[in-house]
Amino acid sequence: MLWVALLLVALLPRPAAADALYVIRADHWSAEDERGYREFVQALGEANCHAVNECLHDPANKFRASDPPGAVFDADCADFAYLLRFYYAWKRGLPFSYADGVAARGATTDIRYSPDGNRVTSRRQLTSGTQNALDIISSMRDAVSSATYRIHPDLDGPLAPDLYSAAIDLRSIGPGTLIYDPNGHVAVVYRVDPDGRIRFFDSHTDYSLARSIYDPRFTRVAPAAGAGFKNWRPQTLVGASPAADGTLHGGHIELAPNAKIAGFSTEQFFGNGPRPADAAWANGAFTLNGEKLDYYDYVRAKLSVSGELQFDPVKEVHELAISNCADLQYRMQAVDIATAAGIQNRPEPDRLPSNIYGTDGDWETFSTPSRDARLKTAFKSLRDAAERFVIMYVRGGDPHLHYLGDDMVGDMLATYQRDTQACAVHYTRSDGSVVTLTYEDAVKRMFALSFDPYQCVERRWGALDAAELSTCRDGPVKQAWYAAEQRLRNQLDRTYDTRMDFTLAELKTPGDGKGVETAPDIDVLAFLNRVRDARPGRSAGF
Numbered sequence: 214m215l216w217v218a219l220l221l222v223a224l225l226p227r228p229a230a231a232d233a234l235y236v237i238r239a240d241h242w243s244a245e246d247e248r249g250y251r252e253f254v255q256a257l258g259e260a261n262c263h264a265v266n267e268c269l270h271d272p273a274n275k276f277r278a279s280d281p282p283g284a285v286f287d288a289d290c291a292d293f294a295y296l297l298r299f300y301y302a303w304k305r306g307l308p309f310s311y312a313d314g315v316a317a318r319g320a321t322t323d324i325r326y327s328p329d330g331n332r333v334t335s336r337r338q339l340t341s342g343t344q345n346a347l348d349i350i351s352s353m354r355d356a357v358s359s360a361t362y363r364i365h366p367d368l369d370g371p372l373a374p375d376l377y378s379a380a381i382d383l384r385s386i387g388p389g390t391l392i393y394d395p396n397g398h399v400a401v402v403y404r405v406d407p408d409g410r411i412r413f414f415d416s417h418t419d420y421s422l423a424r425s426i427y428d429p430r431f432t433r434v435a436p437a438a439g440a441g442f443k444n445w446r447p448q449t450l451v452g453a454s455p456a457a458d459g460t461l462h463g464g465h466i467e468l469a470p471n472a473k474i475a476g477f478s479t480e481q482f483f484g485n486g487p488r489p490a491d492a493a494w495a496n497g498a499f500t501l502n503g504e505k506l507d508y509y510d511y512v513r514a515k516l517s518v519s520g521e522l523q524f525d526p527v528k529e530v531h532e533l534a535i536s537n538c539a540d541l542q543y544r545m546q547a548v549d550i551a552t553a554a555g556i557q558n559r560p561e562p563d564r565l566p567s568n569i570y571g572t573d574g575d576w577e578t579f580s581t582p583s584r585d586a587r588l589k590t591a592f593k594s595l596r597d598a599a600e601r602f603v604i605m606y607v608r609g610g611d612p613h614l615h616y617l618g619d620d621m622v623g624d625m626l627a628t629y630q631r632d633t634q635a636c637a638v639h640y641t642r643s644d645g646s647v648v649t650l651t652y653e654d655a656v657k658r659m660f661a662l663s664f665d666p667y668q669c670v671e672r673r674w675g676a677l678d679a680a681e682l683s684t685c686r687d688g689p690v691k692q693a694w695y696a697a698e699q700r701l702r703n704q705l706d707r708t709y710d711t712r713m714d715f716t717l718a719e720l721k722t723p724g725d726g727k728g729v730e731t732a733p734d735i736d737v738l739a740f741l742n743r744v745r746d747a748r749p750g751r752s753a754g755f
Contacts, residue, residue: 214376231280237341237461238306240450247389250301255388257297258403258414258424263546265293269300276304284347290399291359295375295393295414296350297401297669298445308450310466311400312663313337313356314377315364318437323572324360325397326709330437331363333372337659339435339692341453341462360394364469365440365481369446373468376443378636380478381515386411386442394431395438396583396707397571402442404428408525410532412676418578419550423543429509430590435495436482444476481512523615524601530625530737531632534652538636540588544581545638548673550578556666557673561694567714569664570707579666579674586707589659592735593705597739599625608751620748626741633738640674644684650674653738660702660732666696690717697721702726 225474237248253274260273269286270277288296288720296312302309312333319329323448337356339349366378379385383405390402392413400415403424411427434440444708446468453464471477483489484497499511506514514522551557556579566572605611606621618624633652641647650658661675669685672695687695711726720727734740744754 224311232279233284233345233347235261235303235339235344236306237308237344237450237453238459240282240448240453240461240464242302242306242307244400246307247307249305250298251388253301254297255403257400258412258547260377261673263405265296265422269421272462272686273497275736276300281347286350287420288354288416290416291357291361291422292450295353295357295399296444297389299346299350299353303349306460308448308466310336310338310448310468311357312354312361312372313353314480315360323568323571323709325358325709326395327360327363327392328435328437329366330365330439330711331367334362335370335373335657338466341460342456351416355385359397359399361461362391362399362439362443363395365437366482367436369471373446373469375446375453377446377471377474377477378439378479378481379442379444381480382474383516383518385444385478386516389445391443392427392431393440393443395434395440396432396709398587400425400431405516407518408523409513409515411512411516417543417584419547421543421546421550423540425540425591426532427512428591430587430593430594433495433508434480436479436491441481447474449495459474464566481508485511486502487657512695524602524613526606526621527616527618527624527628528600529598530595531628533591533598534629534632534636537588537591537595538597538632540591541638542582544588545640547584548583548640548670549715551581551666552670552673554579559667559671561667562693564716565720567711567712568643569701569713575666580664581662581666582664582701583707584662584666585662585702586705587731588590589735590705592656592659596735596740599740600628601743603744603747607747607749607752607755614640615754622741622745622747624688625747626738627664629695629737630743639672642671642681642684643669643686648676649675656738659735660699663695663698663703664702665694665698676725693717694720698728701732702728703730704728706732 222439228389254272260268262268262271265288266286276340286296299309314335315323315331316329316334317331317432321327324331336694350535361618364374368374376391387405388403392400400414404412404413412420413427413431414424416422448462448466448468450464453469455460455461483494484499486500489496499506500507501511501514510522538691556575566576603622616631636652638650639647658675658677661677663672669687671682671685672687692716697717713726
């Protein structure tokens with residue numbers, strides 16, 4: 214029948230135009246190729262673009278003119294890293310293969326959060342001159358997830374993972390290095406500042422891009438989860454035959470084992486002293502110049518040009534406040550996308566997802582519990598940093614504090630107020646009117662911001678007074694859900710391994726997986742005002 218024939222034709226792989234054909238011209242990535250990849254990633258990270266497709270069509274991408282007409286590039290956080298790496302391989306004629314199958318190493322209900330990690334079960338070898346690069350990208354997106362990253366750093370066979378655990382030094386960590394958060398998120402480093410601060414960008418389920426700085430939002434857990442910094446494992450095309458045009462055909466790709474990779478290290482999991490057993494991984498110590506450091510301080514010091522841990526408190530407050538403001542803007546985009554899709558007009562489901570932080574469907578696409586938890590952690594990090602610097606200042610003589618003025622708290626306060634007063638977000642209420650929220654409004658509302666996409670936009674932005682809430686159309690059931698979800702909003706930890714598919718009645722009572730009673734203190738302004746008169750040797754306000 215004609216319609217059957219047409220359907221079969223439609224299902225055939227599309228022919229590759231010359232500009233879409235993936236061809237291999239070199240049998241490995243040279244040092245120059247790796248430098249070029251770092252430059253490519255850094256240029257995109259520093260570009261003024263806010264979505265995956267927008268970035269790859271931005272002038273910062275020097276390869277964009279060679280893309281097939283109408284090419285669209287979308288990727289969530291796990292796919293984004295693979296998209297960047299393959300895209301560069303495609304444009305430069307470099308070999309590429311990827312793990313297209315992983316399995317849990319033990320029992321799990323969700324392979325993305327398997328407690329014992331995963332192992333590679335299959336790999337896809339990409340051949341030269343026969344495949345449409347856009348089709349490869351589409352297939353890769355279907356195969357890759359955050360589960361692909363969840364692999365113990367020691368595992369490099371029998372089928373090797375695409376990535377290896379990076380040493381904590383400037384030779385290893387830079388643009389193109391990946392950061393895997395075992396809570397199911399992946400980011401791509403685009404710059405390391407001279408003071409060791411790591412800047413990254415990451416994609417989300419709506420394909421928007423965010424930029425931020427590395428901090429304890431990227432949690433450390435047992436090595437089996439494979440968290441932390443990862444680089445691409447060297448790949449070599451072996452046994453290929455050169456064609457007259459210089460392209461390489463046939464052969465197979467081999468991946469370097471850990472022992473053959475100069476930048477491989479398990480230091481980030483076990484410390485830089487004697488390696489403890491896996492079960493005692495948290496006992497691993499990080500020591501620099503004879504001083505035992507917190508892990509995040511150690512990373513910062515090792516990646517600084519000076520090789521030392523130094524904080525300019527005024528600059529730190531500035532950087533963190535600016536980063537938090539950017540995170541608020543990214544949340545604004547996410548909520549706008551959800552409300553534009555009309556999710557808030559649908560009935561609230563009878564139950565929460567099995568886990569609100571990692572699921573699928575509309576909740577995965579439009580809810581913000583994980584994004585909000587990271588936002589809250591970032592705001593708390595600034596509050597904690599402010600207190601830390603004041604304590605260092607009051608004690609006096611701390612070698613890690615680099616401040617040359619005579620009123621550190623006043624200077625921090627002035628910087629904080631200048632930066633936060635320049636920050637605002639906007640949302641459109643259910644009646645079409647616009648509300649502007651300042652940074653300090655966001656601080657006051659932070660634990661009232663609803664992550665639930667089925668609730669009105671006023672609730673999504675934590676409206677607290679009756680006038681602002683007057684346009685919310687949520688009925689009694691949604692209002693009850695909002696109230697019952699308060700403990701979940703108070704929680705910073707993203708508990709991916711906890712059952713959370715509660716009914717409204719179940720959620721109303723405290724219990725495992727239902728959050729915490731009290732939200733942490735994130736009010737930097739109140740703290741700095743309270744300790745305004747602190748000086749070395751005088752701990753006013755503490």
